[in-house]
Amino acid sequence: MTIDVAVVGGGISGLALAYDLKRYGRRIAVLERRALTGGNAVSERIGGFLMEHGPTTVNTTVKAAADFSRDLGLDREQCGLGADARRRYLVKQGALRGLPANPLGIFTSSYLSLRARLRLLAEVGIPRRQDTGTPGEETVAQFCTRRFGREFTERVVDPFVGGVYAGCAAELSASAVFPKLIDMERRFGSLTRGALHLRRAEDRLPGGRLCSWRTGIGALPKALSTDLGGVLHTGVVARRIQPVAGGFMIDAGSSGRFKARAVVLATQPRVAAQLLENVDQDAAEAAGRISAPPLAVVFFGYRRNQVEHSLDGFGFLTPASEGRAVTGALFSSTMFPGRAPDGSVAITGYFGGARAPHLGAQAPETLVDLAREEFRDLLGARGEPLVARVRHWPLGLPQYGLGHGEVTATLDELGHRVPGLFVVGNYLRGVSTADCLGVARETAKRVDKFIAKSFGEA
Numbered sequence: 080m081t082i083d084v085a086v087v088g089g090g091i092s093g094l095a096l097a098y099d100l101k102r103y104g105r106r107i108a109v110l111e112r113r114a115l116t117g118g119n120a121v122s123e124r125i126g127g128f129l130m131e132h133g134p135t136t137v138n139t140t141v142k143a144a145a146d147f148s149r150d151l152g153l154d155r156e157q158c159g160l161g162a163d164a165r166r167r168y169l170v171k172q173g174a175l176r177g178l179p180a181n182p183l184g185i186f187t188s189s190y191l192s193l194r195a196r197l198r199l200l201a202e203v204g205i206p207r208r209q210d211t212g213t214p215g216e217e218t219v220a221q222f223c224t225r226r227f228g229r230e231f232t233e234r235v236v237d238p239f240v241g242g243v244y245a246g247c248a249a250e251l252s253a254s255a256v257f258p259k260l261i262d263m264e265r266r267f268g269s270l271t272r273g274a275l276h277l278r279r280a281e282d283r284l285p286g287g288r289l290c291s292w293r294t295g296i297g298a299l300p301k302a303l304s305t306d307l308g309g310v311l312h313t314g315v316v317a318r319r320i321q322p323v324a325g326g327f328m329i330d331a332g333s334s335g336r337f338k339a340r341a342v343v344l345a346t347q348p349r350v351a352a353q354l355l356e357n358v359d360q361d362a363a364e365a366a367g368r369i370s371a372p373p374l375a376v377v378f379f380g381y382r383r384n385q386v387e388h389s390l391d392g393f394g395f396l397t398p399a400s401e402g403r404a405v406t407g408a409l410f411s412s413t414m415f416p417g418r419a420p421d422g423s424v425a426i427t428g429y430f431g432g433a434r435a436p437h438l439g440a441q442a443p444e445t446l447v448d449l450a451r452e453e454f455r456d457l458l459g460a461r462g463e464p465l466v467a468r469v470r471h472w473p474l475g476l477p478q479y480g481l482g483h484g485e486v487t488a489t490l491d492e493l494g495h496r497v498p499g500l501f502v503v504g505n506y507l508r509g510v511s512t513a514d515c516l517g518v519a520r521e522t523a524k525r526v527d528k529f530i531a532k533s534f535g536e537a
């Protein structure tokens with residue numbers, strides 16, 4: 080039987096897209112190589128603790144994220160960040176420095192030198208890039224140094240992109256990672272002026288409302304998978320895609336073959352590159368250009384009295400210049416309720432990514448030792464954790480490097496060169512769960528239109 084759409088990959092992107100296609104009445108199949116769906120959105124109960132192996136938060140100010148939460152009946156399970164989780168810590172000279180939880184906090188804190196804080200104030204007078212006629216694409220580090228100065232970039236921006244993108248400011252493309260900030264510079268000449276203008280106009284500033292669900296982020300793929308039911312084929316690895324009359328044939332080895340009118344690749348970029356190889360060289364080459372260095376997540380549960388630090392915040396980030404192994408950590412049990420039993424706390428540390436890919440691939444014992452050292456030095460954590468769990472992500476997070484715009488343009492045009500073949504995922508328009516949901520929703524509409532137009536249906 081020929082189905083309408085085969086979706087390769089049952090992470091958040093593939094599941095959300097399939098959910099919408101099912102609503103459109105399409106006959107679909109989702110092929111997922113692992114035994115469980117959800118991709119890197121995995122929540123696990125360990126004793127009374129709740130570990131997030133991948134994402135911890137979802138930004139519900141993004142419409143698609145809010146809509147999926149409502150449509151799946153997850154709103155009543157939703158939890159916002161705890162009141163204590165607003166403070167952010169950054170590491171300076173081997174110690175945590177808290178930034179007050181307000182936009183002016185950076186000026187009142189002594190985390191940055193006085194000179195760096197004055198340089199921040201001078202941003203309003205820095206000319207627009209177009210006005211200086213400088214050609215070429217900027218990295219995040221170049222853009223932020225130009226607007227805000229070197230110290231702010233090294234001590235605030237680089238740790239931030241290390242935490243959110245597992246990337247380095249010196250390698251990521253400013254226009255791909257911060258399109259809204261680039262646009263603010265273009266429109267208002269200065270980000271300070273732009274922020275003030277948007278605030279006055281009560282427009283939305285870049286940022287968001289970070290949420291989760293009572294049982295963790297895993298609630299989202301679980302709800303999507305429950306809805307999809309029998310169309311999910313787990314333990315099925317798509318090995319090759321072949322254009323054939325009336326659509327495509329997917330070879331899934333010993334799991335058989337699937338014939339579909341359209342195919343959506345919802346895998347990591349490296350896998351998409353391999354599957355596109357014999358279908359469209361340009362798209363294969365574009366997806367293959369996106370690196371995704373290994374990343375490791377180390378989760379510890381401690382008795383409260385084992386940790387000196389009050390953990391009164393979201394977590395901490397480490398600037399590269401501090402030379403630490405850990406790029407950052409979340410105070411998981413402060414962020415959301417139910418992450419640790421009474422009298423205990425949960426901390427999640429991140430290792431690897433573009434800053435130190437080799438660390439993301441270390442053995443679990445090595446990572447546990449490293450995390451214990453880091454949490455002892457920075458948080459005063461003593462003794463054996465009650466629970467310790469390591470999760471490796473060999474294909475960590477996609478890096479939006481220079482030239483990312485060309486990569487996405489080539490992938491966007493795939494449908495013109497090979498009608499019926501689409502790609503979705505976290506390497507296109509944002510790495511966050513919410514961005515993946517938005518791309519999936521928008522792509523589902525295009526896939527549905529393609530089927531209707533090409534196969535003569537309403």
Ligand SMILES: Cc1cc2nc3c(=O)[nH]c(=O)nc-3n(C[C@H](O)[C@H](O)[C@H](O)COP(=O)(O)OP(=O)(O)OC[C@H]3O[C@@H](n4cnc5c(N)ncnc54)[C@H](O)[C@@H]3O)c2cc1C
Nearest residue numbers: 088090091092112118119133134135136317504505511512
């Ligand atoms: C450690 C970590 C922390 C994060 N934290 C946050 C956060 O706090 N907030 C946030 O918004 N975002 C966060 N993210 C980002 C966000 O979680 C991801 O970008 C998003 O979940 C990606 O979903 P996806 O479906 O596009 O890709 P994936 O989750 O990678 O799913 C791809 C799926 O394709 C399957 N697959 C691969 N090859 C094949 C094949 N040949 N055949 C069949 N199936 C195949 C894989 O098994 C996988 O299930 C984090 C990511 C990581 C890794």
